[in-house]
Amino acid sequence: DRLKSVTIPNSVTDIGFRAFYNCSKLASVKLSNAIKDIKQNTFYHCLSLTSIDIPNSVTTIEDNAFSECQSLSSIKIPDSVTSLGKEVFYSCDKLTSAIIGNGVDSIEERAFNYCSKLTSVTIGNSVTSIGKGVFSYCVELPSITIPNSVTEIGDEAFYKCYNLKSLNIPNSVKSIGD
Numbered sequence: 439d440r441l442k443s444v445t446i447p448n449s450v451t452d453i454g455f456r457a458f459y460n461c462s463k464l465a466s467v468k469l470s471n472a473i474k475d476i477k478q479n480t481f482y483h484c485l486s487l488t489s490i491d492i493p494n495s496v497t498t499i500e501d502n503a504f505s506e507c508q509s510l511s512s513i514k515i516p517d518s519v520t521s522l523g524k525e526v527f528y529s530c531d532k533l534t535s536a537i538i539g540n541g542v543d544s545i546e547e548r549a550f551n552y553c554s555k556l557t558s559v560t561i562g563n564s565v566t567s568i569g570k571g572v573f574s575y576c577v578e579l580p581s582i583t584i585p586n587s588v589t590e591i592g593d594e595a596f597y598k599c600y601n602l603k604s605l606n607i608p609n610s611v612k613s614i615g616d
Contacts, residue, residue: 498519
């Protein structure tokens with residue numbers, strides 16, 4: 439639990455499942471430009487991680503990859519990423535800003551659940567589905583614009599978003615869950 443910084447060289451193409459799981463002191467990560475996937479639980483519970491640059495080589499960010507990274511303040515998902523897993527940023531308490539690139543086609547269940555400080559979200563124009571509970575308990579989120587590509591919004595997508603004052607839902611949306 440003493441690991442504070444990691445630099446992964448470009449020779450590394452794969453990081454295994456749970457590689458940095460529960461490294462609570464890990465504050466700085468420089469990822470290889472050859473990484474294709476950020477696997478399930480890779481940075482789960484890295485309480486001190488304040489920021490991370492996701493390289494354009496990444497195409498998939500799996501379930502719980504950054505869950506409970508309680509110091510993470512902003513995230514930018516590059517256009518190369520096509521898939522965001524379930525609870526990918528679950529309970530990132532200090533996350534204030536999220537930019538989801540134009541390559542992502544669906545935001546899976548509870549991706550930003552309990553991101554209580556989230557105030558700014560940009561959703562890329564390839565997203566067709568917003569899963570169940572994606573923004574639930576984002577109590578500070580004031581507004582969100584859903585792009586014209588979205589056809590489905592899952593159950594409880596905005597549950598307990600107490601400060602949500604503006605929600606733009608385009609004509610492309612065919613179903614909105616409970």
